[in-house]
Amino acid sequence: MNKTGLIYGINGPVVYIKGNTGFRMSEMVYVGKEKLVGEVISLSSDTTTIQVFEETTGLRPGEIVEATGDAISVTLAPGILDNIFDGIQRPLSEISKISGAYISRGVTVNALDTSRLWDVHMTAKAGQEVSGGFILAEVPETKSILHRVMVPPNCSGTLLHVAADGTYTINDTIAVLQLNDGTEMNLTLTQKWPIRVQRPVNARFAATRPLVTGQRILDTLFPIAKGGTAAVPGGFGTGKTMTQHQIAKWSDADIIIYIGCGERGNEMTQVLEDFSKLVDPKSGNPLMDRTSLIANTSNMPVAAREASIYTGITLAEYYRDMGYDVAIMADSTSRWAEALRELSGRLEEMPAEEGFPAYLASRLSTFYERAGMVRNLNGSEGSVSIISAVSPQGGDFSEPVTQNTRRFVRCFWGLDKALAYSRHFPAIHWLTSYSEYLGDLAPWYAQHVSPDFVDCRNQIVAILNQESSLMEIVKLIGSDVLPDDQKLVLEVAKVIRLGFLQQNAFHPEDTCVPLLKQLKMMEVILYLYSKSKALVTMGMPMSILKEGNIFERIIAIKYDVANNELEKFEQYKKDIDAFYDQVIEKNA
Known part of the structure; x- marks a missing residue:
């Protein structure tokens, strides 16, 4: 028989029960006539404190609180994906059928559809020794995801019986497991797991x-x-x-x-x-x-x-x-x-x-x-x-x-x-x-993208940091007094900000960019910087470098080069070389 207690006090979502109820810490309870879902959050010899997961308006002292014997748990089975739940795993679509646009109190619905039939392909065989996590069956939960039905954690033994491939609901028995202590356990597509307990791993x-x-x-x-x-x-x-x-x-x-x-x-x-x-x-x-x-x-x-x-x-x-x-x-x-x-x-x-x-x-x-x-x-x-x-x-x-x-x-x-x-x-x-x-991911980038990836990234960050330091001076006295090498840093940092860091979620080529294109973009920006720096070192003023539209062209790379046309980046390097040669020739 389930343990019960009587409500003594109510303070918003918190409910108090006097006396020793025998409830357990973190146990799920049903509160009042409408069976509101709650959880035991504090226990002493004379008081039990419960937090209620639903609106407590209208609840009165003297109403019964009933223990369930289980912790607040979620139902784990096919049907979780392509679904919308509230905070305690009640499907909103099912609630709306009962109570309309607003969630009424005391609504009791199954977390997952218990009548839906799933195509189950059994991968286990009778007589196998199995333990927690062992994959019993596979279910195509959606077109994208194959759901693997597992033996619940902390269970091990021998499979006495395994059902044939076919269609089953989440509560149908698909296998019978004889536990190590000799007792038998029916296995379904469903597991229950308390939400506050971490699932075990190897x-x-x-x-x-x-x-x-x-x-x-x-x-x-x-x-x-x-x-x-x-x-x-x-x-x-x-x-x-x-x-x-x-x-x-x-x-x-x-x-x-x-x-x-x-x-x-x-x-x-x-x-x-x-x-x-x-x-x-x-x-x-x-x-x-x-x-x-x-x-x-x-x-x-x-x-x-x-x-x-x-x-x-x-x-x-x-x-x-x-x-x-x-x-x-x-x-x-x-x-x-x-x-x-x-x-x-x-x-x-x-x-x-x-x-x-x-x-x-x-x-x-x-x-x-x-x-x-x-x-x-x-x-x-x-x-x-x-x-x-x-x-x-x-x-x-x-x-x-x-x-x-x-x-x-x-x-x-x-x-x-x-x-x-x-x-x-x-x-x-x-x-x-x-x-x-x-630092942990650097070896992966070196192996799967390029050994230069992290180095390029660090150079980009260094330029942005230099820009930040220079902007303090610019705010005080303006950019005209800066030497040309510092003006170049500001110009290249602008290319990085607008052409690399800024990203357009509504542009088909810019909304998602593969890592290799990200690397190529960094390489082109850094190539532009090194070539421009060489010109500035020769004494070329920034005003001459800005006469061409090379900086604007590099900013537009993110739109102009499609994600599957990475060979075009070599042309941009040639254009930078041509710009470099043109400036030298013009100002020789």
Whole structure:
């Protein structure tokens, strides 16, 4: 018989029960007559504290709280992809059939469709010794992704019976496993897993392969590794969501989990509409075929917002266990931290900086540390990469969420309001951003792109840094007093900013750029710099160098050279040589 208790007090989403209920920490409970979903977050000998994931308006003291015996868990089976869930994995499409455009309280729906039939191809055979992670069957979940049905972690034994290939629902038995203790266990297409518990792996690897995004400033200047962590902080309107959209669409991750955590409802609606229309450039299928969305907007209960991050990372770990590279877009962890702050205030905990709870840092670290490149239990390799938007109030990067996030991520893509307002996108500032993965990924770039890739990148960054130093002088006394070699640095830095760092998401050749083209663009810019520097050293003034349109032509390379026409870059070097010879001849 399930344990029960009576509500003693209610404070927003927090409910108190007097007496020793026998509930367990992190246990899922049903609260009140409408059976609202909740979770035990604090226990003492005389009080049980529960956070409720739904609106508690109308709840009264004396109503019954019923324990379920399980932790808050997600259902893992075919049907997760091409689906939209709320923060506790309730499908919004099913909820809308019951309650319309708004989520009513106490709605009970299955996380996944239990009546849909899936084509199952069995890969296991009766009599096999199996353990956690062993692949039992394969199911074409979408046109893009093959779902691998696995033995649940922490289970091992002998397969007594294996079903024939055919169509099955997610709850049909496809195999019978005799565990090592002699008991029998029916295996279905479904697993349950508690969202706050990390799924086990065999080994973790250091970062060695980049997550290639097709965005030049990310791939070249501030790369993220597969299994890495990155933060995209920025004020309102600087392009956090659009940066994540570009990565979701063009990166070489196999699967995208997008978590809309506490964002505005209209913005989340735009995300849902945009993603449903996008075509996956790799396969030609809809992008949703390899995407799952978790929508938990700012008007939804704060407790569910707090849980949505863990729901998303658990879904990602499940697909990682199949051997896929998964990328999580969390938008935004600031709203998640605000939910923590509100719940902490309701619980009357001692606040730390700016009212956030003292455990903010440990909660953030628990989330980010679930990323990584791993060897799974079944011997395959997979990764979970986390790219989280951070929304500091007023764009102040010194506030607690941004500062604590910096402690746990190795990639920091700082968005700049001035760049965004000048229509320079992506508005990632090259002076405030950094990536600690560059040294780890250098061998990969040398092997797969060119041994010169990182050196070219470092020269580009050096020119940008020189420009930053010179701009301090220019602001004070103007650029006319600078010597020509410094004027050249400013001119080449402008070519880098406009022709390389700035990228047009709506241009077919510029929205996603392969690494080899990125290298060729850097080489041409640096070739222009070296040739121009030689002319300046000979005494040629910058005014003569700027008479031709060579600098403007190099800026336009990103549009003029198609991604599959890289041989054209040699012509640009010849044009620079011709320009060089022409200037010398004209001014001899």
